[in-house]
Amino acid sequence: MRASSKRVISIGIAALFLLGTLLVYGSLIRPTYTEIEKKRAEVNAAETVFNNQKQATDQVTKAFTDMKNATKVREVISQALPVGPAMTQALHQVESVVRANKVVIDSLTIKQKTSEPNKQVLAKRLGKLQLNFSVSGSYESIRDFLKSLESNVRVTNVTNFDFSSASATGDKAVAAGTYSMQIVAEMYYQEE
Amino acid sequence: MEQRDPQTALADQFVVDAPNAGLPWRLMVFSIVLFVFSLFIFAGIKFGYTSYLNTRQDNLKAETQALAKKINPDDQIKYVNFYSQTLNLKKVLDRHIFSANLFNFLQSKTAINVYYTNATFSAEEGHVTVQGIAATSEALVQQLSVFDAAPELKSAVLTQMRFAEGGKVSFEVEFVFRDNFFQFPAL
Numbered sequence: 001m002r003a004s005s006k007r008v009i010s011i012g013i014a015a016l017f018l019l020g021t022l023l024v025y026g027s028l029i030r031p032t033y034t035e036i037e038k039k040r041a042e043v044n045a046a047e048t049v050f051n052n053q054k055q056a057t058d059q060v061t062k063a064f065t066d067m068k069n070a071t072k073v074r075e076v077i078s079q080a081l082p083v084g085p086a087m088t089q090a091l092h093q094v095e096s097v098v099r100a101n102k103v104v105i106d107s108l109t110i111k112q113k114t115s116e117p118n119k120q121v122l123a124k125r126l127g128k129l130q131l132n133f134s135v136s137g138s139y140e141s142i143r144d145f146l147k148s149l150e151s152n153v154r155v156t157n158v159t160n161f162d163f164s165s166a167s168a169t170g171d172k173a174v175a176a177g178t179y180s181m182q183i184v185a186e187m188y189y190q191e192e
Numbered sequence: 193m194e195q196r197d198p199q200t201a202l203a204d205q206f207v208v209d210a211p212n213a214g215l216p217w218r219l220m221v222f223s224i225v226l227f228v229f230s231l232f233i234f235a236g237i238k239f240g241y242t243s244y245l246n247t248r249q250d251n252l253k254a255e256t257q258a259l260a261k262k263i264n265p266d267d268q269i270k271y272v273n274f275y276s277q278t279l280n281l282k283k284v285l286d287r288h289i290f291s292a293n294l295f296n297f298l299q300s301k302t303a304i305n306v307y308y309t310n311a312t313f314s315a316e317e318g319h320v321t322v323q324g325i326a327a328t329s330e331a332l333v334q335q336l337s338v339f340d341a342a343p344e345l346k347s348a349v350l351t352q353m354r355f356a357e358g359g360k361v362s363f364e365v366e367f368v369f370r371d372n373f374f375q376f377p378a379l
Contacts, residue, residue: 010216017223024230032238039245046252050259057259064267067274074274081281083273124276126283147292151377155284157315158291164310188284190277 079153083190085112090129090187093154101145103137106180115191125191131156136180149185160184289315289374296378298322301338305331309362315374320367321351325360332361339365344373 067074082089087110098105109132115125135145142163149156162182291313298308305327312321326332332353339348345367352364 007216010220014216014220014223017220017227021223021227021230024227024234028234029230029237032234032242036237036242036245039242039249043245043249043252046249046256050252050256053256053259057262060263060271064264064271067271077274077277077281081277081284083277118276118279120279122272122275123279124273126280143292143295146295147290147377150288150290150292155281155288157284157288158313159315160313161291162310162312188280190273190280 076153080155081188081190082154084192085127085129085189087129090131090154093152093156094131094133094149097145097148097152098135101137101141101148103135103141103145106134106136108133113186127189127191129187129189131183131185131187133185134180134182136178138177139179142179142181146181146183149183155188157186157188158183159186290377291315291374293374293378294320297342297344297373301342303331303335303338306335318368320369321364322367323352323362323364325356325362328359329355329361332363336365339367344369346370 090110091108094105094108111130113128113130115127117125135142137145146158146161150158160182161184163179164181165179294311294313298311302308306324308322308324310323314320326335336348336350339345342348347368349366350363351366352362354362356362
């Protein structure tokens with residue numbers, strides 16, 4: 001074969017391989033690279049989700065541990081705002097305050113009111129107990145009774161009261177210096 | 193010195209160099225190497241890197257799911273309860289009032305010759321109505337001026353006044369207290 005023919009053939013083969021290289025790049029490498037870019041973005045997103053989740057899990061685990069260690073705090077909170085109506089506890093508290101302040105309880109009714117929804121997604125609804133009661137006793141007793149009721153462990157809000165002397169209500173039979181008070185109060189609980 | 197044939201010497205003058213095939217041959221080898229290299233790159237990213245990324249993605253998914261399972265459902269419920277209780281307690285304490293502060297106020301702001309017969313309190317409307325009896329009208333005026341000067345009050349309005357036997361005056365006053373008056377317990 002003549003040298004010039006060999007040269008032409010080698011140039012032709014080189015051109016074919018270069019063309020082949022371009023084809024491999026254009027039709028195989030580039031699409032695969034695009035696919036890989038997409039996959040890398042997915043992996044990055046998954047990594048971010050995992051890291052966030054891990055951070056959140058660590059925080060939650062720490063919060064759980066803190067909560068478990070804060071037994072006293074939990075107890076106090078549960079007394080101030082029990083889970084469930086705990087009517088017996090409510091009655092017991094009123095009765096203790098009545099006894100401690102030497103007033104006489106004339107009537108008492110308790111009823112459940114509509115619960116309040118919470119703005120926070122996870123938080124449970126706030127339940128209310130409405131207490132209507134009437135007490136009588138000396139001025140100091142009733143005053144101290146009201147103070148004790150409002151500073152009681154279970155949070156109690158007095159929404160209305162009507163305080164009057166026995167003579168003002170026309171009850172002449174009641175000894176002088178006796179007063180009566182009609183109270184409407186609210187106690188709270190958390191729905192289960 | 194060797195004598196050369198003059199014809200041979202002349203022919204030597206016209207000898208042309210054999211054609212140099214080095215460049216095309218090298219170009220061909222280079223293009224083959226480039227082609228093989230491109231195939232290698234393709235195989236590397238297709239079967240090496242892609243499968244690595246797939247495995248990594250699967251592992252991350254599995255680890256994320258495992259993280260979610262790490263939290264005990266019982267603890268979760270307890271925590272939600274605790275969180276709700278804390279949140280609700282704050283809400284309740286924010287609106288907690290001490291209506292008994294009224295007694296301290298009346299005890300310290302009542303003039304001589306004046307006493308009260310009735311007091312009503314409404315947290316929702318935010319006011320207190322007090323009924324009482326003053327020994328004389330002067331005593332009532334004196335009492336009203338004490339109320340006017342009281343820093344705890346926004347307003348004290350005399351809503352009713354009636355003269356009774358013996359120069360006594362029965363009256364009714366409506367108080368509107370300052371916003372923070374019922375917020376903290378009186379000492």
